[in-house]
Amino acid sequence: MNEVPTASDLEARLRQASSLPEALDASFDAFEAIRRAARDCQDQVPELFAAFMMTADAAVDGREALTPAPSLPLTSGAEPSNAGAAPADASQVADALTALAAALRDRLTDAAVRADTPDDRAACQDAAEAAGRICQLMTR
């Protein structure tokens, strides 16, 4: 059994973020939480090895896209996101990651529209694309 990241907490942070720095902060943590969850699951079911490996990689892509964004705070504003995770099997983890990635994609797409600087905008667009890929990879 694995641990479902507190996807709802992260989704809530994404929804509640009122500024671009807050949205980027929450997004970075969400990508990192997805990466960790995917890594935890990748060896559990041989048939899903490739899917979870690809998901972790896409999460790194999203995180790397956000890292140079000028509006991203240099330190995280929250505790590690999967601290209170609950046990789950691979399918539950996949569902949670799909939902979280969808929320990420939507929030980042919106942030890209509202971003003032080209670098923030590009970072949001690239990260939204990575979140969209995670959705596709984890959808059952």
Added chain:
Amino acid sequence: MTVTPVFGEFLGPAGDHITAAVSFRGELPYDAQCGVVGQLDRLVATLARYLADLPDEPGLARRPERNAGTRNVAARLALGRAAQSLHHAAVGMADAGVGRVHPVVGHLSAAADYLAAGRDLLQTHFFVDPAGSRTDASYWAPVITSGPVTAALLAELADYARNLAPWIASQSGARRIGWGKLTSAQLALRSAEPWLQVAGTAIQAAQRAHYPLPARTLLAAIPANAPPPRQPPIPGEPVRELCERTPVTAERLRYAAFTLTNRARWPTTTSASWRRDALASAITSHSSELILRTLAERAGQLGLEADLQAQLHTAACGMAQAWKAWRAVTDWWDVITTGHPRGARPTPIAIEIGDLALPTGRLGYRNPHWAPAYGNASLIRDPAGLAEAPGDVITVLAAVHHAADAISRIATADHAAVLDAAGSQLYVPTRLLPENYDIPHPYAPAPRGYADALLAAYDTAIDATTHITTALDDLATAVDAPSSVLAAGRQASAAARHDQHRQQDQHWASPPHVLAPVPGRTEQALRKLQIRDPALLLRAAVIDQAAHDLVAEATAKAHSRDRVTRSISRSMPGIQRRAAGSPRTPADQPAGVASQDAPRAASRAAHQGPSQHARPDRPALQQCSHGPHSASHR
């Protein structure tokens, strides 16, 4: 399916056309004789070029591999003489009716075309700089210069020459004009034939003496140095097509790996590409483990040899080690990065390595639309669905072998690039570091331990990949799989590299020395004595060539010593003053300097009377070594 042309596609037809030409037993009409001379001129000249491509440098130390240029000097001289005879005649006949319509002329023309095209194909694997130095342009280059491939090439050339010579002999006297005289074409053929016969014998002798294990299959498999067209996987392909696709993708990746290693190092590559390569390597190796386990099971069901089942099982275990090692590399790339520079583009490998992971996954899993996504996940294939018949076991094994080989080469290329970057271009996002790191920047230099751990993970992955590639080499060779050429190429290339390292102080790749186009002193002496025996004339030519090479080597060495002496004199004024006040001794002269290297015993022997010069078993080289000196004293 479009694939890159291979040398065998030229070699085979060339031999077939020569065989067809020499099977003609009739009497050629005059215009066909002229056509034959013209096409033989082209053909023999091409054979001579093949031999001239073999490295040859005066003074080269003995080497077990690829010293064929020196070893084939007799053959090259003989072919040169044959080409000379034919060319003079062919030029004179250029405007005459060339009889191209005659089948024999057509066959010879086609053979010359194929051989010329084949040589061009081999040459694509080398760069030649303006000074004539040759460097590798592909991973096939060391295979081409290896002993076994050289042997195979020499054996082919010898066969051509030996097939042509007796036929030319039969044609050179077959038709007479008027007063019993031979035609000019027949005279040319008669003049060339003995040289061609001698060349064939000399090439064969050189091959048998120095390269006893020709690798004809490997020679024939050498592709042109151009990647085959990309063939992205198509969902739903059956096993056979997946197996055909994999070697093509693997070859493209091998080509890209060589290119990146030799021409496009950091900083054009970012960690995103290396991360993608490691990811695809892990997924491909994971699928490959499943395939090998399924094949082992199927081999048992089909009643194939127990050894094969055991080898497949062992290979599967090795593949498991490989994917776990690659997974560890991806773990480190989760936190280490080169940054995310705008405009950075993935490498060709990173773009296409997914083309390797997809068909491998579709071979391993039951879903013909398999993709590395949850929604496309699938159960493992049934053994019978993967390999229906025993031959299918080999076909699938070959696909896995190709994939592993490509991953192995990519790993080496990426490791070298990461090693370059490890010094100062690896970072971690500051947000991932512990809070006590107070760095006002999105990225911080990767702690030394991170870079070391990443490189150690690469080392482990490369070891595991090398291990499994070697195991698959052995397996493919044992069952004579189509991919066994990979194993043969790796062995040949390793032998060539080993030899190259031993000879690295010597510039073996310098342009081949020029063979004397006209008869030398010794050969002229024999001709004055009306000697026409090609064997004797060839020995004389070899002696002249050896003398030429010796003088060239001594002159080069003397010039080199002069440069060193001048350099020392400039740095040590005392020596300079003494040298300035002293008469120049004979030992200071270039020839004198060179002679200091001569063994003293040989020098003494030279003064012990004429009997020492007249040893019948080695007269030529001893006498010729004195020739230039005696000439200079006259």
